[in-house]
Amino acid sequence: MSFSKILIHAVWSTKYRKPLLNASARIQLFNQIRLYAASKNIHLLEVNGYTDHIHCLISLSVDQNIAQVVQLLKGYSSYWANKHLGLPEKFGWQNEYFAVSISQSHLERVRNYIRKQESHHAVKAYAQEYEEFVAKYHFDQ
Numbered sequence: 001m002s003f004s005k006i007l008i009h010a011v012w013s014t015k016y017r018k019p020l021l022n023a024s025a026r027i028q029l030f031n032q033i034r035l036y037a038a039s040k041n042i043h044l045l046e047v048n049g050y051t052d053h054i055h056c057l058i059s060l061s062v063d064q065n066i067a068q069v070v071q072l073l074k075g076y077s078s079y080w081a082n083k084h085l086g087l088p089e090k091f092g093w094q095n096e097y098f099a100v101s102i103s104q105s106h107l108e109r110v111r112n113y114i115r116k117q118e119s120h121h122a123v124k125a126y127a128q129e130y131e132e133f134v135a136k137y138h139f140d141q
Contacts, residue, residue, distance in 0.1 A: 002062045003062070004061065004062045005059065005104065006059065006060040006101065007045075007057065007058070007059055007060075007101065007102040007103070007104065007107060007110075008056075008057070008058045008059075008060060008066055008069075008099050008100070008101060008102065009055065009056075009057055009099065009100050009101075009102050009110055009114075010055070010056045010057075010058060010066065010069075010070055010097055010098070010099040011053060011054065011055050011056075011097060011098055011099075011133070012054060012070070012074060012093050012096070012097035012098075013052055013053040013054075013093070013094050013126065013130075014051075014052045014053065014091070014093060014094070015091075015092040015093060015094055016094075017052045017053070017094070017126065017127070018052060019051035019052045020051065020052070020087050020088075020089070020091055021049070021050070021051050021052070022051065023118075025081070025085050025087065026048075026049060026050075028084070028085060029077060029080070029081055029085065030047045030048060030049070030054075032076075032077065032080050032084075033047050033054075033073060033076070033077050034047060036072075036073070036076045036077070036080075037073065040072055041061065042058065042064070042069055042072065042073070043058060043059040043060070043061065044056060044057070044058055044073075045057040045058065045059055045107075045111065046110075046111050046114040046115065047114070048114045048115055048117045049117055050117050050121040050126060051121075052126050053126050054077075054093075055113075055114045055117065056070075056073065056114075057102070057110055057111060057114055066099050070097050070099065074093045074097075077093070078091055078092050078093055098133060098134075098137070100133075100137050
């Protein structure tokens with residue numbers, strides 16, 4: 001049997017970064033994402049976000065890749081949101097996302113960061129957070 005422990009922190013935003021996910025919508029959507037992930041054998045360790053984006057902490061299995069997992073989560077969650085949340089306009093995610101690997105030694109720190117998204121974004125806008133991620137991980141190079 002093959003084993004792997006590849007931890008990925010993936011983040012993507014709503015289409016046009018529109019703040020469509022109020023607290024109630026987030027709770028419902030993130031619960032559905034958890035259920036869907038489990039049904040597809042996606043090891044979703046954490047999921048949370050704010051009105052205009054989502055963070056997922058994923059442990060990839062040997063037969064999974066980042067693009068495949070993100071596509072499944074984004075596709076299903078968009079479909080489910082449009083069918084069940086009654087949002088004021090059609091819901092969708094932006095095509096792009098970013099993902100970084102996380103070492104086991106940083107696992108709890110990243111988990112806590114994801115869990116505390118509401119308090120984090122009370123003082124920092126997602127646009128600022130996005131620019132900091134791009135700079136920190138040198139995505140612009």
